[in-house]
Each structure stands twice: as structure tokens, then as C-alpha cells.
Amino acid sequence: MCNFRKIPTIFALIILINICNGEVEICLKLKSGYSSTQTGNIEEISTLLEKSGKEIKDALDATGLVSAQTTHFDFFHLNMSHAAITIGGDFTNGNVTQEEPDTRLFTLVSDGFEIFNLTIPTIYINGSYTLAGYIGAHRLFDIYGTGDFYLNMTKFSVAAVTSLTKNSTHLCMPITVKLYVAGCKSNFGELMGGDPLLEPLINGDIEAIVPEAITIMYREDADWADPFIQNVINQILSSNSNSLPYLLYLLSNNKDNLASLLNSSR
Numbered sequence: 001m002c003n004f005r006k007i008p009t010i011f012a013l014i015i016l017i018n019i020c021n022g023e024v025e026i027c028l029k030l031k032s033g034y035s036s037t038q039t040g041n042i043e044e045i046s047t048l049l050e051k052s053g054k055e056i057k058d059a060l061d062a063t064g065l066v067s068a069q070t071t072h073f074d075f076f077h078l079n080m081s082h083a084a085i086t087i088g089g090d091f092t093n094g095n096v097t098q099e100e101p102d103t104r105l106f107t108l109v110s111d112g113f114e115i116f117n118l119t120i121p122t123i124y125i126n127g128s129y130t131l132a133g134y135i136g137a138h139r140l141f142d143i144y145g146t147g148d149f150y151l152n153m154t155k156f157s158v159a160a161v162t163s164l165t166k167n168s169t170h171l172c173m174p175i176t177v178k179l180y181v182a183g184c185k186s187n188f189g190e191l192m193g194g195d196p197l198l199e200p201l202i203n204g205d206i207e208a209i210v211p212e213a214i215t216i217m218y219r220e221d222a223d224w225a226d227p228f229i230q231n232v233i234n235q236i237l238s239s240n241s242n243s244l245p246y247l248l249y250l251l252s253n254n255k256d257n258l259a260s261l262l263n264s265s266r
Contacts, residue, residue, distance in 0.1 A: 027172035028162075028237055030245050040250040046265040048247040053105045055243060056116050059236045060103065065118060065158075068100040073127070085143070085205060087133035094127020108259060109161065113251065115175070115244075116236070117159040126150040129188060135205070143202050147190030155182035160237060164252040173248050175237065 040048075060066045072095050079088045101120040108114070130146045157180045166173055186207045192198035237244065254261050 025174065025176055026237070027167060027174050028245055028248065029172050030166070030249055031242050034246070034249050038250060039253045042261070042264050045247070045250060045261065048243050048250070049106055049262075049265055052244040052247050056105060056236060057103070060116070060118060062235060065098075065120070066101055066103065068098065070095050070097040078131075083137060085133060085135055085209060087131050087143070087206075089129055089131030089133075091149070092128050094125060097124045097126075098122070106262065108262065112161045112163040113248075113258070115160040115162065115248075117157060119155060119157040121155060123153045123156050124150065125152075131188070135202075143192065145188055145191035145193070147188065149186065149188045151184070151186045153181050153184045155180070157181075162248060164248060164255055164258075166249070166252055173245065173252070 057066075073091075075090065075092045077088075077090050080086070099121045101118050103119075104114075104117050106113070106115065107117070127149060128147070129149045132142070132144045134140070134142050157178075159178045159180075160175050161178060162173055162175045164173070184207070187203055188206065190199075191202050191206075251258060251261075
């Protein structure tokens with residue numbers, strides 16, 4: 001079982017990719033009393049874009065995701081049962097290294113209005129491991145290894161997108177948080193005692209099931225991890241002020257000329 005309380009925020013978002021097929025739906029609360037005829041003006045929307053943008057950047061900064069950094073972990077244990085492979089392992093004395101992300105705010109995209117997009121070019125996890133297990137439901141043969149490992153993910157993106165369509169009660173604005181990773185490579189050195197044929201074969205099998213392995217780790221600690229992940233999202237999209245909900249409400253009432261309005265308000 002993996003102790004989620006000791007892993008970085010980035011791990012929780014990696015988990016979210018797998019348990020929600022890369023997406024999670026939330027509804028940003030709107031303040032009562034908004035008028036359906038409110039459209040604002042260029043000066044007001046420009047001010048809201050600036051204020052909301054600063055609040056989102058501050059919230060992203062608070063998650064610890066927005067700078068190049070290396071986070072150390074001492075230990076975590078994984079006990080995973082899969083149709084193709086069963087593994088028990090200890091991962092120790094490792095590091096999670098991420099490059100500085102690219103961040104963009106308030107962009108028109110093909111599927112709506114993108115509130116923010118944070119893309120980390122590379123996330124690299126390495127350390128030492130000891131594992132034992134077997135292949136197949138009927139234990140076709142044992143697998144084992146002790147050595148060093150790495151996991152390398154490329155173009156890890158987190159984005160919040162809305163169609164700017166209020167829900168039927170007009171009490172909240174539906175938002176889709178999308179997560180995507182372009183590629184993932186992993187390797188466990190000295191797997192199968194370093195056998196030149198079996199080591200690359202079993203490494204390939206493990207690499208193929210890494211996403212589902214993360215899913216299983218989540219499910220073992222779901223009662224704690226679920227609200228934690230939701231809290232991360234709420235930190236980014238919500239603040240003590242009402243500027244973002246009000247901005248989205250005004251933009252939703254200006255959808256017919258949104259592109260020109262945004263260009264004029266920059």
C-alpha cells in the first residue's frame with residue numbers, strides 16, 4: 001500500500017489522469033444576484049482578467065507545481081495485483097524532478113475557453129527498488145529484482161476548460177479539468193538478475209501497466225486521496241474573492257463576440 005500523505009502534489013495529479021480517464025468535472029459556484037443581461041465593458045473585463053489571472057497564478061504557486069524543483073522521498077511500499085502481473089515492492093531514497101512548466105491563462109481553444117493551462121515538459125522519478133512477484137494469474141514464472149529505477153514522463157499538462165454555459169439553475173459554471181501526459185518511459189535495473197533476454201522483456205511489461213498500477217495505489221487510499229485531489233483543484237480555481245466566477249459569468253453573456261472582446265481587453 002502506498003502512503004499518499006507522503007507524496008508530492010504532482011503524484012496526486014498523475015493519479016487523477018488514470019482514475020478519471022484524464023478528466024474531472026467540477027462546477028464553479030456563482031454568486032446569487034447576477035443578472036442574465038450583465039455583459040460588462042472592456043475596462044471592467046480587462047480589470048477582472050488581470051485580477052483573476054494574478055489569483056490563479058498565486059494559487060498555482062501554492063501547489064508547488066510552477067517551478068523547476070526536486071522533491072526527495074525516503075520510502076514507499078507498493079503491493080499491486082493485476083491480471084497480467086502481481087508485484088510487491090519497496091521504493092527508497094528517490095527523487096522527483098520536474099522542469100519549470102509553461103503556463104498560459106485565458107485562451108480560446110477548440111473546445112471552449114481555457115482558464116489556465118500548465119504544462120511540465122519533463123517529470124523524472126528515480127531511486128532504488130526491491131520487488132518480487134510473478135507473471136500471469138496462474139503464476140507462469142516469478143519476477144524479481146533489486147537495483148535502481150527511473151520513470152520519465154513528458155509533456156504533463158493540467159488545464160481547466162469551460163464552454164461558458166451556465167448550468168440549468170445558473171448557480172454554477174461547469175468546468176472540465178483535463179490532464180494529459182504525452183509519453184512515459186521506465187526502467188528497473190538488474191531486473192531478473194540482469195538477464196539479457198528477460199530484463200528488457202519484463203521491463204516492457206511493467207512500463208505498459210504503470211498507469212493502472214497508479215490507479216490501484218489510489219484505490220487503496222481513496223478515502224484520503226479523493227478529497228485531497230479535489231482540494232488541489234479548488235485551490236487553483238477558487239479564492240477568497242469572486243473575480244473569476246464573475247469574469248466567467250460576464251464572458252458567458254458575451255460569447256458571440258468573445259474573441260474580439262478578449263483581444264480588446266488584453
